[in-house]
Amino acid sequence: xxxxxxxxxxxxxxxxxxxxxxxxxxxxxxxxxxxxxxxxxxxxxxxxxxxxxxxxxxxxxxxxxxxxxxxxxxxxxxxxxxxxxxxxxxxxxxxxxxxxxxxxxxxxxxxxxxxxxxxxxxxxxxxxxxxxxxxxxxxxxxxxxxxxxxxxxxxxxxxxxxxxxxxxxxxxxxxxxxxxxxxxxxxxxxxxxxxxxxxxxxxxxxxxxxxxxxxxxxxxxxxxxxxxxxxxxxxxxxxxxxxxxxxxxxxxxxxxxxxxxxxxxxxxxxxxxxxxxxxxxxxxxxxxxxxxxxxxxxxxxxxxxxxxxxxxxxxxxxxxxxxxxxxxxxxxxxxxxxxxxxxxxxxxxxxxxxxxxxxxxxxxxxxxxxxxxxxxxxxxxxxxxxxxxxxxxxxxxxxxxxxxxxxxxxxx
Numbered sequence: 001x002x003x004x005x006x007x008x009x010x011x012x013x014x015x016x017x018x019x020x021x022x023x024x025x026x027x028x029x030x031x032x033x034x035x036x037x038x039x040x041x042x043x044x045x046x047x048x049x050x051x052x053x054x055x056x057x058x059x060x061x062x063x064x065x066x067x068x069x070x071x072x073x074x075x076x077x078x079x080x081x082x083x084x085x086x087x088x089x090x091x092x093x094x095x096x097x098x099x100x101x102x103x104x105x106x107x108x109x110x111x112x113x114x115x116x117x118x119x120x121x122x123x124x125x126x127x128x129x130x131x132x133x134x135x136x137x138x139x140x141x142x143x144x145x146x147x148x149x150x151x152x153x154x155x156x157x158x159x160x161x162x163x164x165x166x167x168x169x170x171x172x173x174x175x176x177x178x179x180x181x182x183x184x185x186x187x188x189x190x191x192x193x194x195x196x197x198x199x200x201x202x203x204x205x206x207x208x209x210x211x212x213x214x215x216x217x218x219x220x221x222x223x224x225x226x227x228x229x230x231x232x233x234x235x236x237x238x239x240x241x242x243x244x245x246x247x248x249x250x251x252x253x254x255x256x257x258x259x260x261x262x263x264x265x266x267x268x269x270x271x272x273x274x275x276x277x278x279x280x281x282x283x284x285x286x287x288x289x290x291x292x293x294x295x296x297x298x299x300x301x302x303x304x305x306x307x308x309x310x311x312x313x314x315x316x317x318x319x320x321x322x323x324x325x326x327x328x329x330x331x332x333x334x335x336x337x338x339x340x341x342x343x344x345x346x347x348x349x350x351x352x353x354x355x356x357x358x359x360x361x362x363x364x365x366x367x368x369x370x371x372x373x374x375x376x377x378x379x380x381x382x383x384x385x386x387x388x389x390x391x392x393x394x395x396x397x398x399x400x401x402x403x404x405x406x407x408x409x410x411x412x
Contacts, residue, residue, distance in 0.1 A: 007307045007308075007310050007311040007314065008304065008307050008308070008311065009308055009311050009312075009393075009394075010300060010304060010305070010308040010390055012393050012395075014300075014390055014391050015391045015393070017042040017043055017044070017296075017391075018040045018041065018042055018043070018391055019043060019046070020032075020040050020041070021040060021391060024361065025358065025361040025363070026358065026359050026360070026361060027361075028359075028360050028361030028362075028399075029361050029399075030361050030363065031360075031361055031362045031363065031392075031395075031396040031399045031400065032363045032391075032392075032396075033362065033363060033364050033386040033387060033388060033392060033396060033400060034363050034364055034365045034385075034386075034387060035230070035339075035387045035388060035389040035392075036179045036207060036230070036340045036365065036369070036385060036387030037230075037365055037387070038229045038230060038235065039210070039229065039230055039231060039232050039389050040232070040391065041232055041233070041234065041289075041293075042232055042293075042296050044292050044295070044296050045232060045233060045234070045289045045292045045293050045296065047292075048288050048289055048291070048292035049234065049285045049286075049288055049289045049292075052071070052074060052284070052285050052288045053285060055070075056070040056071050056074060057071065057284075057285075058070070058071045059071065059281055059284075060072040060075045060076075060258075060281075060282065060284055061258055061275070062258075071284055074284070074287075074288050074291075075282065075284050075287050075288070077291060078095075078287035078288060078290055078291040079093045079095070079274060079287075081290075081291040081294050081295070082239055082290065082291070082294065085294050085298070086209065086214055086215065086216050086224065086241060087214075087215035087216050087217045087218065088216050088217075088241050089244060090274075091244055091247075091272070091273040091274055092216075092241055092242055092243065092244050092247065092273070092274070093239060093240075093241055093274055094239070094240040094241075094242065094247075094273075094274045094277045094278060095237060095238070095239060095240075095274070095278060095282055095283070095287055096237075096238040096239065096240055096277075097236050097237065097238055097283065098227050098229075098235075098236075098237075098238035099129060099204065099205075099206040099225040099226050099227040099238050099239075100129040100227075100238070101238055102225035102226075102238050102239065102240035103129050103130055103133055103173075103202075103204070103225055104133050104253075105240060105253040105277065106133075106173075106202060106223055106225075106240070107133035107134060107136075107137050108253050109250040109251050109252070109253055110170075110171060110200065110250070111137040111140075111141065112251055113170075114137070114141055114143055114170055114171075115141070116141060116142030116143070117142065117143070117144065117168070118141075118143050118144070118168065118169075118170045119143065119144040119145075119146060119166070119168045119169045119170065120134050120137075120138060120143055120144070120145050120146070120169070120170065120171045120172075120173070121146045121147075121148065121161075121164050121165050121169050121171070121172045121173075121194075121199075122134060122145065122146070122147050122148070122172075122173055122174065123147060123148040123149075123150075123156055123174050123175065123185070124147050124148065124149055124150050124373065124374055124377045125150060125154075125156070125175060125178045125180065125181060125183065125185075125371065125374050126173075126174075126175055126204070126371070126373070126374070127175060127179055127204065127206070127369075127370050127371055128370045128371065128372070129204070129206075129370070130173055130174075130175060130202075130204045131373065134171070134173060144168070146164045146169075147164075148160055148161045148164060148174075149377075150374075150377060150378075153331050153332060153333065153336070154178075154181045154183050154329070154330050154331050155183060155185075155331065155336060156174075156183075156185055156186075158186065158189065161190060161193060162193060165190075165193045165194060165197050165199065166197055167197050167198060169194070169197050169198075169199045170198075170199055170200065171199060171200050171202065172190060172191075172193070172194040172199050172200070172201050172202065173201075173202035173203075173204065174187055174190055174201075174202070174203060174204065175203075175204040175206075175207070176203050176204060176205045176207065176208035176209075176214075177205075177207040177208040177211070177212075177337075177338045177340070178207070178330075178340065178371075178374075179206070179207050179340055179369055179370070179371065179387075180329070180330075180340065180342050180369045180371050180374055180375075180383065180385065181329065181330040181331065181337070181340070181342065181374075182313070182330045182331065182337040182338050182339065182340040182341060182342070183330065183331055183336060183337055184208070184336060184337060184338055187201075187203050187219055187221065188218070188219050188220070191203075191219060191220045191221050192220075195220070200222045200223065200246070201220070201221045201222050201223070202221065202222065202223040202224075202225070203219065203221045203223070203224045203225070204225055204226075205224050205225060205226040206225065206226050206227050206230055207230070207338065207340065208226075208338070209224075209226040209231065210226070210230045210231030210232075210297075210389075211305060211306055211309050211338055211339060211389075212302060212305070212306040212309075212338070213302040213303060213306070216241055221241075222242065222243050222246055223240065223241060223242045223243075223246075224239075224240075224241040225238065225239065225240055225241075226238065226239050227239075228286065228289070228290040228293065231293055231294075231297065232293035232296060232297065232390075233286070233289050233290040233292075233293035233294075234285075234286045234289040234290070235286075236283045236286045237283050237286035237287055237289070237290050239290075240277070244273060247273055247274075247276070247277070248273065252270060252276055252277060252279070253277060253279075254277075254279035254280065255268075255279055256279040256280050257279065257280050257281070258271065258275055258278060258279060258280065258281075258282075259271050259275055259276050259277065259278060259279040297390075300390060305390055306338075308390060309338060309339035309388055309389070310334055310338075310339070312339060312388045312392050312393075312394070312396075312397065313334065313337065313338070313339045313341060313388060314334050315394055315397055316341050316386065316388070316397045316400070317332070317334070317341065319397055319398070319401045320341065320343060320401065320404075323345075323401065323404055323405065323408075324408075325345055325346030325347065325408065326343055326344070326345050326346070326404065327343060327344050327345075327346075328341065328342070328343045329342040329343060329344065329378065329380070329383050330342055339387055339388040339389070340385060340387040341385065341386050341387070341388075342369070342383040342384065342385045343383060343384055343385075343386075344380065344383055344384070345384065345404065345407070345408070347408075347411050348407055348408070348411050349366075349382075350366035350367060350382045350383055350384040351366045351367065351382070352366075352407075352411070353366060353384050353404070353407050354366035354384060356403065356406070356407040356410060357400070357403040357404070357407065359403075360399060360402070360403040360406070361399065362399055362400050362403050364384055364385060364386045364387075364400070365384070365385045365387070366382060366383075366384045366385075367382050367383075368381070368382050369382075369383070369385060386400055
């Protein structure tokens, strides 16, 4: 595959912002390409969290003393930063511990309103986090679970989607960008189909929000979920965006401190949004880290982040496609994909290939990538996946390709 777009690489010196990337693995320079699982953290994020713990550490919304006030300001500021980043309102941004928890929150709260015979529509390329909660809800409540199939070039069958999404459909929950295939789905069109049938539209943005400009108002989704750790922020912080008018009607997911307005021995009332869905002491330092990560990405420009991803992905697809016995599992058209590149290598199990690549300092993922139903649909057990981000360079791809060639020699 040739690079057909006039794409631009980010400055290769960006790698210097990430302390962990300065180390060697097995005597080789670390070439980290497992960003679909988690990303590395720039010094700015590490410093922001350290500064919070050294100077402002206190609980939020509970104290009138100075440390608590500063912690509360930082925590609420993080909500504001995230809201502006995705084009939402402050009260529409709820912090969770992960995209997985955000989806479970939705399954619990929205699921309580569903009745036997109601339908939920997903796709065949969903991560387990956007499949299992709905699957279990369907079993408990007698709901019908339907899946939009995959057609040629690893895209969703939009004609089938039009048939599957009907007035019986109550929820449509679809991944924006596949963590396995790299496919970018037309979630805006799916949102139109969902709303035309009176359904809620949920977007799993775990792989898209870190890599491209995402505006919830332009997509007209009812809910969007994503995780901080896949966008240079720490683990333990996730986001649930929801339209204000819908969130106000939903029942809380967890009960306890900070989501309470008033409590008597007989009854309780709930706090305003977004605190209604944030019971207990939150991950304050992680929220500070998320805000710092977003500032870092905004300095780069999300359009440039996406261009960089596409450049590296185009280069990787070109080089990988020249290796005999290697098959790329994902769209060949760069206009339909992002920076997760899965592949199989004839005669070499993905776990073995990943282990051998580690000998050369290359970090990639081998396995089913938390998408076993997708693997079943593709008649595969597993793949090797290289997933790219802002600090990856053409040299990283070259090291990956050389490692694969050496693995082929080992398994001859």
